[in-house]
Amino acid sequence: MSDLTLTTTRQRPFDPPDEIAELRPKAAIHRMTYADGHLGWLVTGYSAARAVLADARFSNRPERMHPPIPARMALAQEGGFRVPPGFFLRMDAPEHTRYRKLLTGQFTVRRMKELEPRIAQIAEACLDAMEAAGKPVDLVQEFALPIPSLVICELLGVPYEDRAQFQEDTKVLVNLEVKAEDAVGAMTRISAYLYGLIQRKRAKPTDDLLSGLVESGELNDEELTGVAFLLLVAGHETTANMLGLGTYALLTNPAQLAVMRDDPSAVENGVEELLRYLTIIHLGPIRSALTDVEIEGQVIKAGESVMLHLPVINRDPSRFPDGEHLDLTRPATGHLTFGHGIHQCLGQQLARAEMRIGYPALLRRFPGLRLAVSPEEVPMRSDMSIYGVHRLPVTW
Amino acid sequence: MEIKADTTVCIGAGMCALTVPAIFDQSEDEGTVVVLDSTPPAELEDAVRRAVTLCPSGAISVV
Numbered sequence: 001m002s003d004l005t006l007t008t009t010r011q012r013p014f015d016p017p018d019e020i021a022e023l024r025p026k027a028a029i030h031r032m033t034y035a036d037g038h039l040g041w042l043v044t045g046y047s048a049a050r051a052v053l054a055d056a057r058f059s060n061r062p063e064r065m066h067p068p069i070p071a072r073m074a075l076a077q078e079g080g081f082r083v084p085p086g087f088f089l090r091m092d093a094p095e096h097t098r099y100r101k102l103l104t105g106q107f108t109v110r111r112m113k114e115l116e117p118r119i120a121q122i123a124e125a126c127l128d129a130m131e132a133a134g135k136p137v138d139l140v141q142e143f144a145l146p147i148p149s150l151v152i153c154e155l156l157g158v159p160y161e162d163r164a165q166f167q168e169d170t171k172v173l174v175n176l177e178v179k180a181e182d183a184v185g186a187m188t189r190i191s192a193y194l195y196g197l198i199q200r201k202r203a204k205p206t207d208d209l210l211s212g213l214v215e216s217g218e219l220n221d222e223e224l225t226g227v228a229f230l231l232l233v234a235g236h237e238t239t240a241n242m243l244g245l246g247t248y249a250l251l252t253n254p255a256q257l258a259v260m261r262d263d264p265s266a267v268e269n270g271v272e273e274l275l276r277y278l279t280i281i282h283l284g285p286i287r288s289a290l291t292d293v294e295i296e297g298q299v300i301k302a303g304e305s306v307m308l309h310l311p312v313i314n315r316d317p318s319r320f321p322d323g324e325h326l327d328l329t330r331p332a333t334g335h336l337t338f339g340h341g342i343h344q345c346l347g348q349q350l351a352r353a354e355m356r357i358g359y360p361a362l363l364r365r366f367p368g369l370r371l372a373v374s375p376e377e378v379p380m381r382s383d384m385s386i387y388g389v390h391r392l393p394v395t396w
Numbered sequence: 397m398e399i400k401a402d403t404t405v406c407i408g409a410g411m412c413a414l415t416v417p418a419i420f421d422q423s424e425d426e427g428t429v430v431v432l433d434s435t436p437p438a439e440l441e442d443a444v445r446r447a448v449t450l451c452p453s454g455a456i457s458v459v
Contacts (some may be wrong), residue, residue: 053452108427110413339452
């Protein structure tokens with residue numbers, strides 16, 4: 001046993017829990033007791049984290065993982081962590097490679113740049129609607145969620161008018177307190193919806209990513225459903241939280257907000273810095289050793305789970321000096337928010353494009369944008385697997 | 397400086413093309429690395445080294 005267990009409770013909204021941050025100066029890797037009693041590891045150092053993520057001797061398969069917090073126990077026991085066909089995020093090479101290779105051509109830097117004019121149109125339309133709705137508004141509902149949701153729906157070929165159910169189900173899936181039967185229900189509903197959509201694409205192809213995948217003939221309908229599931233959920237839940245939490249961070253840091261709003265040359269790096277500073281992936285990734293592996297002097301035994309605490313890792317002073325502070329002008333590339341190794345985020349160039357367009361568009365449209373509640377009243381997503389704000393009431 | 401690229405391990409994350417677009421691109425079909433100039437000019441060498449560090453799969457290296 002180890003005295004260390006994982007907490008998700010934060011003392012301050014933008015900083016990782018003090019109990020975890022205080023471990024980093026002591027060592028890069030620590031013994032941690034998982035919720036099922038497993039004695040595994042917690043990584044808090046940058047170079048150790050990169051080493052784990054780049055090492056093929058660590059598996060990403062969910063059935064090999066131990067749950068780091070009690071809230072995830074029930075789901076694991078219900079078999080909720082079984083990998084559906086095509087859900088390649090939780091597969092190892094070479095199985096993973098086959099799916100990823102089919103998709104990488106769709107998410108290149110160049111293709112995402114070509115999408116920018118369309119993303120800008122979508123952002124402006126959301127801002128028009130927000131202005132028309134009148135102040136105050138919940139920025140999550142009017143801006144942070146609709147932009148990535150509209151973009152991923154259009155890219156995949158998922159009808160946006162169907163969003164109510166899959167957005168609701170996604171919320172259930174990322175809720176850490178969810179009951180196992182509710183999670184299974186949400187997963188089943190999204191899969192059934194997407195399976196039906198794949199059938200319709202097969203019968204009547206349209207000009208979108210899912211139709212292209214169907215026509216490629218490489219995947220069966222169950223695999224296509226798993227791929228579509230992964231892209232749809234990952235495509236809107238993540239960037240939506242970055243847009244919401246990032247705006248909250250900027251509104252409480254007026255000097256940084258001014259940089260994002262007024263200096264177009266600072267936007268690209270500013271987005272990297274927000275990704276680093278906010279690190280919305282606050283519960284993992286987790287890997288399990290397939291064989292004994294030595295990482296920075298510690299031997300991780302076969303079968304042991306290793307959780308990487310990315311919010312703490314992305315503030316490691318050996319890589320990011322003065323990393324506790326938000327500074328949009330610091331060199332911020334190299335953060336691990338999108339991961340590292342073969343599972344590094346497939347949609348990262350899309351996420352970057354959405355943020356490079358979204359933040360400045362919002363701040364220029366509403367130069368007087370401010371919180372409509374006091375900062376401590378903003379409800380934080382400590383209870384969700386992707387961190388962020390539940391709501392962000394703003395006025396202008 | 398000479399750049400080596402291994403498209404068999406490349407995962408198409410695009411970090412190289414994002415970091416030094418003058419030197420790295422991605423293929424249309426698989427999104428894997430395409431080296432536009434394997435002997436980059438001296439003024440881009442630092443940026444190329446940064447791209448090598450950022451590459452998530454170890455697909456590019458310099459000798």
